[in-house]
Amino acid sequence: MLDITAVSVAYDEKTIIHEVSLSIQPGEIVALVGPNGAGKSTLLKAISGVIPAVRGQIHVGDQQVRDLSDAKRARLLAVVPQARSLPPHFTVYQTVLLGRTPYLGWLGTTSPIDEEAIDTALTLANIRALKDRWVGTLSGGEQQRVLLARALAQDTPVLLLDEPTTHLDFRHQTELLSLIRELATTKKIAVLMVLHDLSHAGMYGDRVALMVKGEIKAFGPPHQVLTPENLSPVFHVPITVIPHPDTQTPLIIPDGNIYNKAD
């Protein structure tokens, strides 16, 4: 569904991303992991057209993204940003309504189709009860779900998420990721999600892409990518990987020697 072919991105002639290729099927979650500054967020910006790719191609289905108008692109690709500095005095409903931007007429008037899409998005993100609340009065977890609902209202086959769990506590992290897993599966959405928590990447990603210094070092099923051999040199930390007792997905923890050294 989302096909990225040899994409390079440069800021002021300094290349940030070198010939990255990724493909994501409908209903599949690809977790994008890597150290700070690896270019993960930049890659999401390039895919969503915020910054242009200097080389390479990005396709959604058979459509080349850079050939599309802003509105057409926003009907194919939705982005869930981090819930930071949202305008506090919009209601939840007004915020989710903005997801319908690529479908609205010139006066910004909504049709019954738009209202149904908003209603569905509020229900899926489990925030219907909050719809008349001001976004500024919500908790971080609720705000993140508002942004997810806004992206769902865009009704796109591809969803990009930039560290959606960063400001959430343990319970909300788990709830949000489970919700995204469920949506990907039931609505056949192709999901590309930047995650810092490697164990979450192993648990929720169908495949994991490890990005280092603007390049994809490894791309494949979690147990092939999330190995001590791949991760330790990249994060400069000795790493142990053990299987999750229930799901057998890799759990990534720092090597015990670190603890002893600090002691």
Added chain:
Amino acid sequence: MAKSRPYLWSFGFLFVAMTLSVVIGSVLIPLSTLGRMFLHHISSVGQTDWPAAYETIVFQVRLPHMVLVLLTGAGLGGSGAAYQGLFRNPLADPYLIGVASGAGLGAVIAMALRWPVDVLGFFTIPAFAFFGALLTVMVVYVLAQVNRTLPTTTLILAGVAVSSFTTAATSFLLLASANELYRALSWLLGGGTIGGWSPVGAMLPYILVGLGYLITTGHQLNVLQFGDEQAHQLGIPVERVKRLILVAATLTTAAAVAFSGLIGFIGLIVPHMVRIVYGPDYRHLVPLSIIGGGVALLLADAVARSILAPQTLPVGIITALAGAPFFLWILRTAKSNIHW
């Protein structure tokens, strides 16, 4: 429906303010007479039992003046709301990026140079003010461009810098041509209104096109509140939309100040008052600020004409003198409801 109620109130206030503006003046025209005059004018019904001078006062003097003030106030209110949304800054007003200082310089140049009045007649000063405003904003616009984008921060900073420069040039001209000082000062305080229907006709197209476009941008302004990056990802052609809003608001403001001088406060305060009463949704904030701007300026103008009658005070003095305490009162009453 709850959505239509603020419009009902606004149009109600507008009607009262418009009527007041025509009734009040050196000759007080009774409301009943005014009603019958309009009826007679439209359908030739009834007797013409009022003094003949009333015809001239109402249809040649007060009505065009009322429409001019209404358009000016509406233009300032609407472009103020748009500027605040565009710059995402509660201190933004229609003068932020040089319209006022440019118009001021243009007007003072016209007065100081004593440009042959017969070239443009009464339109010399408005024309100079209008093009002074546009020229200044263009300079700011060009200076603020970075790699074919228009970051709002550089736009504000360039606006402030260019404005100080043009204001200084205006002050110099003012002092250098002391005999025009009173007229120039009065213009700079919003006392530059020209009588008759021709200024109304000259400014109408700019105001109609400018405000007409701004009314359609409510949803886009809402999206822009989330920042350029998210606006782009939600499907807005960010740079193009920002430029169009800027051009529309600037044309509107330039036309508004050209025919009346620099009227402060309306473009800053009216959108905030609408926000306090009705909330921050730009789809309603822009049209309600347009109506509110018209109401506010009509009322201020009525006060400016009556307080030292028959002398007329520059209306900018009234908008600041009465507007500031009124706004502070609302600010205190609203307390936590400042939607910014």
